[in-house]
Amino acid sequence: MAQTGHLTQSPPRAAAPWVTPVTRLRIIILLTVLIAWEAVAASGILLRDVVPSTLTIGRSLMEVLFRPDLKVSLAGAAFSMPAFYWHLYVTILEVAIALLIGGTSGLAVGLALGANPFLAKAFERYLYYLGPTPKIVFFPVMIMWFGVGPESKIAMGTVSAFFPVVLSAAAGMRQIEGVLIRVGRSFRLNTWQMVTKIYLPAMREPIVNGIRLGMGVAMIGTLLAETKLSNKGVGFMIIDAYNTFDMPRMYAVLLMLFVIAIGANSLVGRASRR
């Protein structure tokens, strides 16, 4: 007989442990690294000050982030701010412009190569093989062409960002389903409408992936160029700290840079998964 109106009470679920084995292991790894770091710092195995204590690095990080050591005059008003933010602003601006130029040109060339098999067969191999070459060797050329200012760093970032975007866009274009293109043509869309209504929406994921890769390499290209020849930017801050042997400051700036780079990469990654 079927039982109706009879509620059976399921046994209470065991509460999940507050600290899972994974979290516990993460804490253990972090503590081990910290203790090992402190032990190396205290032992003096490496040169003195090469591995400063975490406390010293933390203090330096606070100074980098909060000590107003740069006088700024804006609209007649003078005030002080931490120099880090100004250098960060310079680097972000350089990377953003590089990504804009490299990304836009990469996208345009990628669309052309993806849409035209003849052009792809003629030119794509060069882009494919030039992509993995070390772009920093072009820096002397960039200095000749664009000078020692931010322009040469932007050019470095642009060259770096161009290749991942163009290759992703070309590959993405070829993966678009033929039916979507035929639908666009049956509606008699012009080239601009085909690009904005069909191609770009259909290849969003490869484009975002290309931009994500492009952003990473543009950042590296720009920062490396700043370490080689510059008087502003986060790359300059790092090499300046090295030249003055201010190791805690160098660690602090590197730490902030890694946090920003990982965060930016993660944000773009999330955008691509949406």
Next chain:
Amino acid sequence: MSARGAIQREGIPFVFGILCLLAVITVIEMLIRWGMINPFIVPKPTDIVMSFERIILEENILPRFMMTFGEALMASLMLSVVGISLGVLLHRNTTVRLATQNWVAAIASAPLVLMYPLFLVIFGRSAWTIIMIAFVSALPPVILKTLEGLAGTRAVLINVGRSFKLTPSQLYWKILFPAALPNIFVGVRLGMIFALINIVGVEFLINFGGLGQLVNELAERYDLPGTYAAICFVILVSVVFFIGTERIERWLRPGT
């Protein structure tokens, strides 16, 4: 018919691409000769070609190439041993994998090459600085691809191994590792490319070592044709390296 079709499909675009490249080089040569491009900024392509012999004979390009090659080889060896071992370790231990996989992926997106001043302080201005920065920067893809390869082994293969009552060690060496090998090589190849990029980059930045240093030295001497020729040589080396590793990857993954 089919041979003619293949020539038309592949040969004509290839020749068109070469001709376009030659046309661009010729136009640049003409513009420089006519004074429309400053020769003190962009040297004539003919001067660049002529300077190849000079940089090969006078700038010891072969020893420099061997030095860069040696650094790349050492970094690749370390990458393969450490990266694959760590990938296997993460695969064997689920807790370790869950605890650290995201960290490895995050490290992969960090510009680790920027740590080169730190390595300079620790290892001095030596080849080891270059090797170590290349090793550290290129390690994450090897770990992640090894893990991906091992985790992606088809269940039926593992079940066959179990039905033959293979020991865990035999299961690893006879089933999991061979099945994951193509993926592992993709990781090693990516790692080797990252390593080469970082090696030449750091050689250029710290003015030490092989081909990267050559570009820097020639640029500092304002030897423009030589600088461009050295850059062309670096491109040539990385293209040959890239094609070589690509061929090996295709041999390991015949379907791709």
